[in-house]
Amino acid sequence: MKTHIRINKNADLIESLSTDFYTIRTKDSVDLPSGLGSGTVKGFYFPSQLNVYIGSHHLHLPWQLETINEQDSTTFCIFASIVSNKITIKKDGEWVDMNHNGPNSILFYSAGSSVEIAFPPNEPFKTLFITFTSETIRAIIDQPDVLKGLTPGSPFLYLSETTPEAVNLIRKLGSISDENGPSRFEMYIALLNLLRLTLYRTFVSKERYNYSGLLKEDVEKLFSIRRRLMENSHLTLKIATLAEEVGMSESKMIKLFKQVFSYTVYQFAQKAKIIKAKDLLTTRNYNVSEVGYMVGYSNMTHFAKAFKKHYKVNPSEYLKSVLSNRTSTYEIRPTQTIS
Numbered sequence: 001m002k003t004h005i006r007i008n009k010n011a012d013l014i015e016s017l018s019t020d021f022y023t024i025r026t027k028d029s030v031d032l033p034s035g036l037g038s039g040t041v042k043g044f045y046f047p048s049q050l051n052v053y054i055g056s057h058h059l060h061l062p063w064q065l066e067t068i069n070e071q072d073s074t075t076f077c078i079f080a081s082i083v084s085n086k087i088t089i090k091k092d093g094e095w096v097d098m099n100h101n102g103p104n105s106i107l108f109y110s111a112g113s114s115v116e117i118a119f120p121p122n123e124p125f126k127t128l129f130i131t132f133t134s135e136t137i138r139a140i141i142d143q144p145d146v147l148k149g150l151t152p153g154s155p156f157l158y159l160s161e162t163t164p165e166a167v168n169l170i171r172k173l174g175s176i177s178d179e180n181g182p183s184r185f186e187m188y189i190a191l192l193n194l195l196r197l198t199l200y201r202t203f204v205s206k207e208r209y210n211y212s213g214l215l216k217e218d219v220e221k222l223f224s225i226r227r228r229l230m231e232n233s234h235l236t237l238k239i240a241t242l243a244e245e246v247g248m249s250e251s252k253m254i255k256l257f258k259q260v261f262s263y264t265v266y267q268f269a270q271k272a273k274i275i276k277a278k279d280l281l282t283t284r285n286y287n288v289s290e291v292g293y294m295v296g297y298s299n300m301t302h303f304a305k306a307f308k309k310h311y312k313v314n315p316s317e318y319l320k321s322v323l324s325n326r327t328s329t330y331e332i333r334p335t336q337t338i339s
Contacts, residue, residue, distance in 0.1 A: 001036055002064040007073050007111075013053045013129065014043040032057050037121075042177065046188055048136040049075075050195075054176060055127040063119040069155075071112040074133050076150065078198060079107040079117070080162070082126040082174035083279050089159065090116040106162050106170075108198055112155030124283050126174050132195065140192055141199065149203030158202055161223045163261070169194040214256060221246040222260050225253065226268065233272040234296045239265060274310045277303070281319045288315045 005016045018025040021033050029042040039057020046052075069077060081087050088095045089107060095118065109115055119125055134150040141147070162170070169190045175181040182190065214222075225242050242265065243253045257265050273295040280291045289300055292315070297303035307315040 001061055002066065005065065005067045007067060007069040007075050007077065007131065009073055009075070010049075011073065011075065011131070012043065013051070013131070014041065017041055032059075036061055036063060039125075044176065044184070044187065046191065048133075048139050050132045050136045050191060051130070052173065052187075052191060053129040053131075054174060055125065055129070056177070058124050059119055059121045062121050064116060065119070066114065066116045068114045069109060069111050071155070073111045075111055075131050076133065077107075077109050077113075077115075078128075078130040078132075078194075079115070080105070080128045080170050082128055082170060083124055083282055087125070088118045090118075105159060106166065106198060107157070107159050108202060109157040110155050113157045115157065128170055128173055130191065130195075137195065137199065141196065143200070143204065146199045146203045149199070160201070161226065163197060163201070166194060166197045169197070214260070218248075218256060219260070221248055222253075222257055225257065225265070226261065229265070229269050230272050233269070233276040234294060236296060237269065270306060271310065273297070274307055277307060277315065278311065278318065281315060282322055284319075284322055288319055291315065 003017070003020050005013065005020065007013075014025050014028055014030050018030045021030065021036075023030060023033060028044070029040050032039045032041075037057055037059035039055065039059075041053055041055040041057075044052045044054070067077065069075060107115065134147070137146065137150055172182055172190050173187060173194070176187050224246055228242065228245070229237065239250050239254065243250045246253070248256075254265060257263075257268070261268060263271065277291050277295045280286055280294060281288070286294065288304075292300050292303035295303075297306075304314055304316070307313075307318070311318065313321075
């Protein structure tokens with residue numbers, strides 16, 4: 001099934017989906033048609049044309065969503081997957097992977113861009129879609145490079161890696177409907193912080209080809225290592241192997257990785273395992289032992305201890321809450337608590 005959404009001035013994604021699905025919206029949400037799958041997309045609306053839409057669904061059929069951001073819409077869009085392993089997007093005419101093990105990528109695009117996102121069947125998805133205008137940003141940011149980047153001109157589409165801080169903000173926003181999710185005020189603050197991070201990284205750091213004073217080529221290598229760790233969370237990758245693959249010395253890679261991501265390589269690898277474990281438990285397709293083995297743990301006691309250290313709940317308790325539809329969000333602890 002393919003859905004076409006046109007983003008115009010003052011567009012409401014819920015209204016557009018309702019029209020395309022031939023369904024009736026309920027307040028600020030719309031249900032997926034039963035033939036496509038189960039789930040809901042819910043809209044949250046804030047001042048200065050800042051809107052966020054949270055989708056949570058499980059598909060019976062493949063779904064291809066095309067968003068056509070009209071040239072005169074003056075709207076900017078950010079898309080991220082919160083729980084997914086297989087979403088792909090069409091970029092420059094070719095399908096590329098969007099996410100692995102959660103929100104480690106952000107798709108950011110302007111008016112005049114057309115984006116297609118493919119969701120495969122039999123997978124649980126939780127997605128985040130944000131729309132805003134340059135007026136939204138002028139009210140909170142006065143950085144010249146950011147405002148210049150948002151000036152109407154040539155359309156752009158960026159698919160980039162997220163920072164650890166952005167990952168936590170995306171997961172927090174995705175938990176708004178959970179029993180112990182953030183309040184509307186907390187959600188608004190998280191949204192503003194995510195916009196700030198995305199815009200600074202896109203228009204300030206990227207234009208100057210550096211990240212925290214590093215060379216662009218070194219930054220690309222570091223994100224390549226980060227992506228490798230996320231995609232292979234079930235494996236134990238050696239420092240020497242990673243350094244050799246990207247053409248860095250071990251000492252340089254270890255130092256710069258910690259500088260950019262605020263985690264050591266080992267800490268980040270452990271974090272990737274636990275994030276993957278949570279996503280697998282959320283699918284309801286596996287028990288705790290199966291998930292522990294799938295992410296590379298041979299000792300379930302060690303797995304349970306590591307999971308609780310990150311999410312403040314045992315994996316068995318978390319799975320129980322998922323099965324009873326009472327999933328809460330457990331924030332990842334600060335870096336210094338990870339050993």
